[in-house]
Amino acid sequence: MATFDLAEHPHRRYNPLTGEWVLVSPHRSKRPWQGQQEEQACDTRPEYDPTCYLCPTNTRANGEQNPAYTSTYVFDNDFGALQDGVPEGAYVVGGLIRAESERGICRVICFSPRHDLTLAEMEAAEIRKVVDLWQKEYAELGSLDFINYVQIFENKGSIMGCSNPHPHGQIWAQSTVPVEPAKETTQQEQYFEQHGRSLLADYLQLELERRERVVVENEHFVALVPFWAVWPFETIIISKRHFQHIGQMSEEEKDGFSQIIQSLTATYDRVFGVSFPYSSGIHQSPTDGQAYPGWHFHMHFYPPLLRSATVKKFMVGYEMMGNPQRDITPEAAARLLRDLVTTS
Amino acid sequence: MATFDLAEHPHRRYNPLTGEWVLVSPHRSKRPWQGQQEEQACDTRPEYDPTCYLCPTNTRANGEQNPAYTSTYVFDNDFGALQDGVPEGAYVVGGLIRAESERGICRVICFSPRHDLTLAEMEAAEIRKVVDLWQKEYAELGSLDFINYVQIFENKGSIMGCSNPHPHGQIWAQSTVPVEPAKETTQQEQYFEQHGRSLLADYLQLELERRERVVVENEHFVALVPFWAVWPFETIIISKRHFQHIGQMSEEEKDGFSQIIQSLTATYDRVFGVSFPYSSGIHQSPTDGQAYPGWHFHMHFYPPLLRSATVKKFMVGYEMMGNPQRDITPEAAARLLRDLVTTS
Ligand SMILES: O=P(O)(O)O[C@H]1O[C@H](CO)[C@@H](O)[C@H](O)[C@H]1O
Numbered sequence: 055m056a057t058f059d060l061a062e063h064p065h066r067r068y069n070p071l072t073g074e075w076v077l078v079s080p081h082r083s084k085r086p087w088q089g090q091q092e093e094q095a096c097d098t099r100p101e102y103d104p105t106c107y108l109c110p111t112n113t114r115a116n117g118e119q120n121p122a123y124t125s126t127y128v129f130d131n132d133f134g135a136l137q138d139g140v141p142e143g144a145y146v147v148g149g150l151i152r153a154e155s156e157r158g159i160c161r162v163i164c165f166s167p168r169h170d171l172t173l174a175e176m177e178a179a180e181i182r183k184v185v186d187l188w189q190k191e192y193a194e195l196g197s198l199d200f201i202n203y204v205q206i207f208e209n210k211g212s213i214m215g216c217s218n219p220h221p222h223g224q225i226w227a228q229s230t231v232p233v234e235p236a237k238e239t240t241q242q243e244q245y246f247e248q249h250g251r252s253l254l255a256d257y258l259q260l261e262l263e264r265r266e267r268v269v270v271e272n273e274h275f276v277a278l279v280p281f282w283a284v285w286p287f288e289t290i291i292i293s294k295r296h297f298q299h300i301g302q303m304s305e306e307e308k309d310g311f312s313q314i315i316q317s318l319t320a321t322y323d324r325v326f327g328v329s330f331p332y333s334s335g336i337h338q339s340p341t342d343g344q345a346y347p348g349w350h351f352h353m354h355f356y357p358p359l360l361r362s363a364t365v366k367k368f369m370v371g372y373e374m375m376g377n378p379q380r381d382i383t384p385e386a387a388a389r390l391l392r393d394l395v396t397t398s
Numbered sequence: 399m400a401t402f403d404l405a406e407h408p409h410r411r412y413n414p415l416t417g418e419w420v421l422v423s424p425h426r427s428k429r430p431w432q433g434q435q436e437e438q439a440c441d442t443r444p445e446y447d448p449t450c451y452l453c454p455t456n457t458r459a460n461g462e463q464n465p466a467y468t469s470t471y472v473f474d475n476d477f478g479a480l481q482d483g484v485p486e487g488a489y490v491v492g493g494l495i496r497a498e499s500e501r502g503i504c505r506v507i508c509f510s511p512r513h514d515l516t517l518a519e520m521e522a523a524e525i526r527k528v529v530d531l532w533q534k535e536y537a538e539l540g541s542l543d544f545i546n547y548v549q550i551f552e553n554k555g556s557i558m559g560c561s562n563p564h565p566h567g568q569i570w571a572q573s574t575v576p577v578e579p580a581k582e583t584t585q586q587e588q589y590f591e592q593h594g595r596s597l598l599a600d601y602l603q604l605e606l607e608r609r610e611r612v613v614v615e616n617e618h619f620v621a622l623v624p625f626w627a628v629w630p631f632e633t634i635i636i637s638k639r640h641f642q643h644i645g646q647m648s649e650e651e652k653d654g655f656s657q658i659i660q661s662l663t664a665t666y667d668r669v670f671g672v673s674f675p676y677s678s679g680i681h682q683s684p685t686d687g688q689a690y691p692g693w694h695f696h697m698h699f700y701p702p703l704l705r706s707a708t709v710k711k712f713m714v715g716y717e718m719m720g721n722p723q724r725d726i727t728p729e730a731a732a733r734l735l736r737d738l739v740t741t742s
């Protein structure tokens with residue numbers, strides 16, 4: 055009988071950050087596709103769009119006017135999913151029906167005054183201003199009494215539910231720690247207690263020795279396809295130094311972070327020759343005042359495209375009822391991405 | 399200050415089946431939508447399509463010919479994500495890089511010879527034949543030594559990654575228990591140990607007293623929008639009697655199950671006047687030979703549509719990085735669905 059081969063045989067992989075598994079079916083990359091194809095968004099946009107509610111000087115839905123901003127711009131989401139002034143309270147029936155009110159703040163961050171740019175098309179120096187703003191917002195929101203977690207993220211592309219092509223991200227800051235960072239808290243703190251080192255520092259060391267899944271690297275950060283990646287071209291940016299949150303980033307680290315975001319997102323755009331859609335997000339320690347020695351700052355990128363600019367990976371029936379499943383292996387995806395990095 | 403109101407204020411709800419939370423933002427239903435709209439699939443199909451690889455007598459990709467079947471038809475998936483003959487093995491590096499080979503079987507179940515029907519359009523008596531086949535497959539696959547979990551599911555509609563409109567579902571049966579049923583195992587068995595009753599039986603009782611979230615009911619089953627629903631029109635079918643798996647369903651219960659599936663899916667089709675897309679799946683006890691006194695048979699329906707036939711709910715940035723979020727409340731969704739049920 056043949057011996058087990060990661061590149062050939064169906065298997066599951068363990069995600070030590072969440073404690074969950076993903077099913078990998080390498081042989082399945084060969085199956086034909088007759089299903090839904092996404093429309094390819096026509097991508098010529100003007101530098102300024104008078105109808106865009108994010109462009110400088112334009113008026114938003116609530117009647118407020120954007121300033122003539124020249125780099126980044128942040129404002130409270132006019133239709134935020136979280137609200138500041140929610141009364142405290144709970145609704146509990148018989149232990150099995152349980153709700154709790156949740157206070158929070160939702161903000162929108164415009165990355166650039168230019169309507170036609172994405173992070174991938176911006177200079178690292180411009181991205182640095184976004185990183186500075188993320189740092190400022192994390193500190194400001196995190197210092198509020200009722201904010202215990204600050205989720206910074208971006209939905210890029212209409213396929214990711216992004217409703218406005220003007221380059222922007224969001225911050226949802228709230229009273230409780232959401233499910234995913236809560237899992238990562240448990241796993242990382244437990245690892246730290248047992249080993250006295252951070253889970254991601256140890257993992258990064260293994261990856262840097264092997265280099266099989268590394269996509270691009272600089273002095274302070276590494277972008278790689280994690281061994282347990284769920285999305286076809288999923289990556290994670292991990293800081294080389296073990297620190298808990300963006301507030302602890304040095305000036306040089308902020309430059310390095312900007313540079314690796316630039317490089318990774320530009321690489322993505324080369325995969326299928328289109329502006330590559332993804333959802334990205336920073337995971338870092340809660341802001342509830344407790345110490346989290348095990349937390350290790352990182353950023354996830356979850357891009358849905360699989361075979362082409364118009365065929366995505368569907369996370370549906372089995373994935374919803376069982377667990378995520380992928381075809382192309384993380385190693386093959388990393389190889390493909392690595393070959394498209396140009397270090398300028 | 400106002401008092402906390404589930405229909406007004408952002409809050410989170412607890413899912414006792416998984417131990418996880420969902421963020422609910424009732425006020426947000428009012429936000430305008432300028433993002434991606436799905437194409438509406440043109441829905442006139444012939445009864446028989448000579449190019450469909452699922453229609454009777456047609457030839458599949460692997461050269462095999464389908465029989466001239468007249469009710470249901472099951473075969474091994476030609477491009478299964480799981481395979482029977484995988485060599486045993488593991489790949490472990492330093493504890494943080496961990497993979498295990500996984501054996502399994504993937505099957506496709508045609509619900510009807512008719513290319514143009516969906517479960518919603520079939521008679522309960524025809525659906526009964528699908529239920530019979532599910533029961534048979536669960537028993538057959540579950541009795542195999544290396545199969546410890548049998549996941550029965552359906553992806554309906556191209557928006558759910560369904561690559562062929564011929565009405566069909568799938569079964570992925572495998573050696574390990576996938577992540578979602580594993581969570582439900584933990585939660586249900588723990589509840590049973592503490593209370594001596596099944597979690598879902600107790601929950602169902604609360605819902606039947608309130609009737610706020612009940613959509614439709616018959617002698618043996620109830621379909622309702624769970625208090626912790628993630629998808630806009632998510633529902634769950636729960637058996638009134640507490641049993642572990644489809645193998646234990648009586649003849650009358652199988653009739654009741656067929657009837658409630660018919661009624662619920664037909665109701666879905668009335669929401670936006672289109673063939674309603676969803677992923678559905680049966681959750682039941684593992685087939686590893688252990689006793690699972692807490693497990694309570696149920697079926698989930700996860701439909702993506704939100705505001706119209708072409709605007710879906712995107713589970714993206716915040717949802718991927720934090721936890722699921724919804725706008726319309728489960729109570730409002732249940733009201734809307736309940737009003738569309740016609741009991742014939
Ligand atoms: O097997 P199918 O219908 O071709 O494929 C569909 O369902 C599978 C199981 O949920 C998913 O893994 C695929 O991404 C989806 O396109």
Ligand SMILES: O=P(O)(O)O[C@H]1O[C@H](CO)[C@@H](O)[C@H](O)[C@H]1O
Nearest residue numbers: 215216217712714715716717723
């Ligand atoms: O806030 P937006 O960009 O309008 O909305 C988008 O991102 C949100 C956060 O991930 C999601 O809840 C929405 O479903 C999605 O359409």
